[in-house]
Amino acid sequence: MSDRWQEMAVFVRVAESGGLSRAARELNLSQPSVSRIVGTLEARLGITLLLRTTRSISLTEAGTLYLERARYLLAEMEEAEQAARGMDSLHGVIRLAMPVLYGARAVIPALATFLGRHPDLRVEMIMSDARQNLIADGVDVAIRLGVGPLDDSTFGARRLALVERLVVAAPAYLSAYGTPDSPAELARHDCIVQHGLFGRESWRFTHNQTVTSVDVSARLWINSAPGVLAAAIAGLGIALATRIMAGEELRNGQLTQLIETYRLDPAEVYAVFPAGPRPSAKVRAIVDHLEATLSALD
Template sequence: MDRLFELEVFLAVLDAGSLSAAARRLGRSGPAITRILSGLEDRLGARLFDRTTRSLAVTEEGRNLEEQARGLLAGYGALARTAKQRGELSGRVRVTAPVVFGRLHVAPSLARFMAAHEGVAVDLTLDDANRDLVGDGYDAAIRIGALPDSELVARQVGEVGRYLVASPAYLERAGCPMDPSELSGHALILTRSVPGPAEWRLEQEGRPRIVRFEPRFSVNHVETALALARDGVGIARALSYQVAEDLGAGRLVRLLAAFEPPLRAIHVVHLGRRHMAARTKALVRHLADDLGSRSYVSGPSPSGTSASPGTRAGWPSG
């Protein structure tokens, strides 16, 4: 039995003047109220009311308990209200996101959230590896790609594409590939993310096409690979948000759009909702609404081979 509720029952009986009136006030049955009050008296070793079938009178022990019970319940109510207010308005939230997406989109979104909630502080970790929310102590994360089965709660907020890109200068010099089979005759820049063979997984009319190759340049950092592509070194591959500005400015051109694989989902993930801090709930809701309101995936060009320089890449609301 909830000890605080026992005190609420005691005070309800005292204020209402009868067990039946207290039962109606608390939405309990008369026998339940009698049982709870008797349990409290047994625990205290004192009789709190003198009861007959027609009357009820508080004892001296009951009067002594009244002041303490009212003070205790009032203090608990104030503590609960303060904890709720602090949860909504203050505290620290830890978030992790992929490096480039976090820098371009998550960090500015978090800054907008903090401007609206000055009592909230944010720790943002940028890492292309999926951090363990429980083991590493994160409240929320941005994940791109398929999600493994887990206890995490996920909300999709958009999608990203995987684009092959090259500079106009490179294409003028080496020609524009019209089919994946022609990539073997080009200088290809590989971004190493996981161990394994150098390959790009493409798709043609719903069927996978895997292009395995010997890279002209291999690097473990996508922004470096894109810098090389802008300098005309060769063809690189990146996610749509990573090349959005370069495509929009005409520094890079999108290639073989008709052979791109399916879009990858973007999710905001967090631990279960039970007892989640109000500041975390508010931040997750903000990220989902803010990030999900933007569009960053370019549509294929009419030819299916490259995007026009004025097209801006991105991902739709989810």
């Protein structure tokens, strides 16, 4: 029976990582061993689970069905073992993806106490403002920050926090071009827009229960939050930022908050589980911790 569990675990890692070599590195096995184990599984079942080419692998229809059930069974086994050992003995690796600036200023500081309580856990972080292929990258949980519905609607998800958004600019920009007092005045200013997270040229405000949308002129489009922050500090225009993202710069005077009587829709912080709505015990533990910590920040 143990060989069957190994076959199942190896197959899931190959399917989620998108390749035999990456799965071999993560499992600390040789690539021929991983290939042999998957081949043995397919031979025992009498079906093809993976279509292999020289550059990639893909799941067959049978492989997709098997992957769903295998994930569930492996999670059940891990939960049973964890219940016997107790939550204090969490171990293994969690691959955690997150946006760059929010990850650096909110998520990473929140991990100190969690990792202190679970010394046998290791966290591998993927920090990027680009939308990763979570399955291909073998991600266990991704922290997603945005406004509106999640793109990855087929994945399991849990909302962790709401984050206040602000309009900000550098004193140098305001000195040169004036300070807008209302959303309507933003239309005549240079604005900085970030691809992905808040990448839109229509900014929506609420004041006294009245909603106002303003089409801004985006002189700069930037694909990362650190880039947006740097451009705003450099006086290149007016930007949207979360309070966590720009809090330090607001306190030290590098940036100024604008149009404070109008409110933007808050950004929502989600944990997304590529493996489905029933993540492993270690993933549930880290998400529980992040929810308790991040929800108190803003």
